[in-house]
Ligand SMILES: O=P(O)(O)OC[C@H]1O[C@](O)(COP(=O)(O)O)[C@@H](O)[C@@H]1O
Ligand SMILES: [Mg+2]
């Protein structure tokens with residue numbers, strides 16, 4: 645059975661960006677269907693190689709990358725930089741835009757029927773490919789992600805608030821459901837891969853220790869923990885109901901600057917989070933003030949509700965010998 649292309653209204657999208665956004669929506673609609681079929685669509689989670697970042701590439705990583713690159717021809721994109729490719733590709737010498745993409749985020753979840761997604765970031769193109777991306781993240785002109793979960797949704801910003809669309813799978817239209825998404829400060833949830841606890845720095849351990857101590861610790865309230873291992877899913881939860889996400893640098897070889905990529909993952913998510921009233925840092929410094937040193941460079945990432953992210957920064961400002969237990973006796977962070 646042939647299916648209609650997925651559509652999105654041009655109403656909220658800046659005109660020069662609309663052809664590229666519309667093309668990505670068409671690909672996302674197709675991916676959504678493929679992902680929903682799971683094993684019926686083939687071995688989507690099969691390992692097919694590894695990318696320059698050292699991650700195993702799954703069949704769906706490559707399929708998604710190929711589909712976005714093909715669909716973005718003649719949409720105004722000059723430079724296409726993908727997490728799955730070593731170097732940026734020139735799609736259209738006359739294009740005025742540069743697009744960075746993580747075509748399939750959370751790929752360890754492909755085989756287990758858990759939410760995965762696509763993250764994208766746009767800049768005005770410069771004459772050189774690398775220079776188009778290796779610049780302060782605050783120069784992004786658009787960012788967003790598609791999430792393929794129980795619903796397929798698109799969250800995006802053009803620098804004046806965050807738009808939330810949901811794919812109507814019957815009409816095959818991305819429909820605007822919220823034109824001003826704001827992060828709540830209410831949630832008491834933190835997201836971190838706690839299996840790396842022994843490798844973390846002291847401030848990160850202290851922050852998590854205090855969450856774990858719950859109402860018996862200095863925070864004097866109980867927290868809950870989540871870890872989906874899919875950045876889009878964690879971001880979607882935090883944008884929907886608040887909380888904090890941490891992927892800090894740690895002591896494992898190769899993880900000194902965490903796991904997540906500045907250009908493909910952290911810069912776009914940081915843009916969304918700030919536009920939704922939240923905060924996005926390296927643990928100490930604002931992500932949007934950072935410039936990636938190379939296209940696949942990693943960066944420590946802490947984002948979410950403002951008060952929680954600020955607290956992590958404050959823990960880093962404490963003298964090294966300060967340990968969590970002292971916070972309680974000194975009442976440092978009693979609110
Ligand atoms: O397996 P870990 O170390 O917990 O890492 C999980 C993180 O890795 C990622 O899956 C990396 O993304 P990719 O799937 O695009 O490589 C993030 O989505 C997630 O936050
Ligand atoms: Mg990713």
Ligand SMILES: [Mg+2]
Pocket residue numbers: 705727746747748749750751
């Ligand atoms: Mg990926």
